[in-house]
Amino acid sequence: MNVPTVHPVPDVPAVPVVLQAKNLVKRYGHVTALDGMDFELRADEVLAVIGDNGAGKSTLIKALAIVPDAGEIRLDGRLVRFGSPIEARLAGVECCYQDLAVAPAMTVAENLFLGRELRRAGFLGRCLRMLDRQKMIDVAGARMADLQVGIHSMTQTVETLSGGQRQCVAVARAAAFARHVVILDEPTAALGVKEGNMVLELIRRVRDKGLPVVLISHNMPHVFEIADRIHVARLGRRAAVLNPKKLSMSDAVAVMTGATAPENIPAEWQA
Ligand SMILES: Nc1ncnc2c1ncn2[C@@H]1O[C@H](COP(=O)(O)OP(=O)(O)OP(=O)(O)O)[C@@H](O)[C@H]1O
Ligand SMILES: [Mg+2]
Numbered sequence: 001m002n003v004p005t006v007h008p009v010p011d012v013p014a015v016p017v018v019l020q021a022k023n024l025v026k027r028y029g030h031v032t033a034l035d036g037m038d039f040e041l042r043a044d045e046v047l048a049v050i051g052d053n054g055a056g057k058s059t060l061i062k063a064l065a066i067v068p069d070a071g072e073i074r075l076d077g078r079l080v081r082f083g084s085p086i087e088a089r090l091a092g093v094e095c096c097y098q099d100l101a102v103a104p105a106m107t108v109a110e111n112l113f114l115g116r117e118l119r120r121a122g123f124l125g126r127c128l129r130m131l132d133r134q135k136m137i138d139v140a141g142a143r144m145a146d147l148q149v150g151i152h153s154m155t156q157t158v159e160t161l162s163g164g165q166r167q168c169v170a171v172a173r174a175a176a177f178a179r180h181v182v183i184l185d186e187p188t189a190a191l192g193v194k195e196g197n198m199v200l201e202l203i204r205r206v207r208d209k210g211l212p213v214v215l216i217s218h219n220m221p222h223v224f225e226i227a228d229r230i231h232v233a234r235l236g237r238r239a240a241v242l243n244p245k246k247l248s249m250s251d252a253v254a255v256m257t258g259a260t261a262p263e264n265i266p267a268e269w270q271a
Pocket of ligand 1: 028031032033051052053054055057058059060098
């Protein structure tokens with residue numbers, strides 16, 4: 001008798017995909033920064049995005065928050081089209097950009113509420129547009145304490161903080177207000193070992209609070225320490241999604257530089 005073979009279905013829990021992009025294209029004049037980039041962020045992860053300079057990493061996160069030339073983006077399964085980073089923010093997607101992190105001359109509280117200042121109640125706020133500074137200081141203090149950032153004065157200007165603390169303010173600003181996704185572009189660049197670890201700890205706490213994090217980084221030890229999966233960007237496309245537990249840093253660099261071609265990536269490296 002011919003008995004059909006039953007292949008057991010691997011017991012992989014279905015984790016929802018929070019943010020998904022398909023076939024993103026972004027051109028700057030003659031330069032094609034994104035050339036059909038796909039992207040997928042799961043609900044419970046830190047997804048690292050790695051790639052050489054110019055691979056399209058920063059453009060990817062900008063395209064997720066600013067309209068790309070082509071392609072589609074889904075947030076929690078729903079098709080979205082953000083006209084500006086503010087619209088992305090209102091939808092619960094917070095970005096911390098590589099090129100504009102914090103305003104040094106402003107206080108910690110002012111930085112946290114930059115672009116979403118709280119106004120006084122009633123006439124003073126509605127008509128005279130007066131800010132509720134005390135409330136912003138109180139809320140900032142509570143959010144920072146919640147994230148265990150270790151910065152206690154919300155009225156201190158950011159220029160008086162260390163590089164690591166400044167970066168923590170930038171990360172905390174994104175984390176404190178995000179409802180769906182936190183996207184961080186090179187948050188540990190130019191930081192010492194101790195300060196870099198401080199930011200990594202913060203990222204871990206954000207993930208453990210239930211917010212998925214996209215971490216763009218050139219720092220392989222940091223990526224391997226914290227990432228659940230690694231999205232490799234190359235020439236404006238996704239070259240692979242790797243499992244950091246199954247390959248070495250030099251394996252990942254080989255995929256990133258193209259020394260290992262996508263068709264030669266072993267199945268067990270992929271996530
Ligand atoms: N505003 C812009 N105007 C023109 N070209 C741009 C602009 N932004 C990015 N590009 C180009 O798009 C390509 C991808 O740039 P992108 O900033 O996304 O790279 P990246 O992967 O973030 O690099 P890095 O590791 O250096 O941060 C590059 O060739 C870059 O020169
Ligand atoms: Mg960049």
